[in-house]
Amino acid sequence: MTTFSELPAMASNSVQQAQEDMALIARGEEADLPWRRLRVLLDHGLVEINTPVILGGPLAGSRTSISWTDEGMRFMGQVS
Known part of the structure; x- marks a missing residue:
């Protein structure tokens, strides 16, 4: 299993895409x-x-969501 520390650094064009x-x-x-x-x-x-994520209103129901991690917030320059 690969850990985060074993992943190669992203190239500059990959960083921009990310x-x-x-x-x-x-x-x-x-x-x-x-x-x-x-x-x-x-x-x-x-x-x-x-x-699941339970939504109300016109989007009522259970949905899968994608969210930033603390590492993602740091990557994007946000304070966590």
């Missing part, structure tokens, strides 16, 4: 995020998948 993908998640637009790019965020510990 930041854009993290912004998509923050806006709730992750449905269009390809699995291969989501997997990079998961592998680097930047996001986590939460299930």
Whole structure:
């Protein structure tokens, strides 16, 4: 099993793509995020998948959500 410390550092173009993908998640637009790019965020510990999330109103029901981890917040320059 690979740990976060064993993962290679992201190249600068990968960092930029990861930041854009993290912004998509923050806006709730992750449905269009390809699995291969989501997997990079998961592998680097930047996001986590939460299930179930119970929503109310017009979106009522149980949904899976993707959220930033503390590491993801640091990656994006947010205070955790």
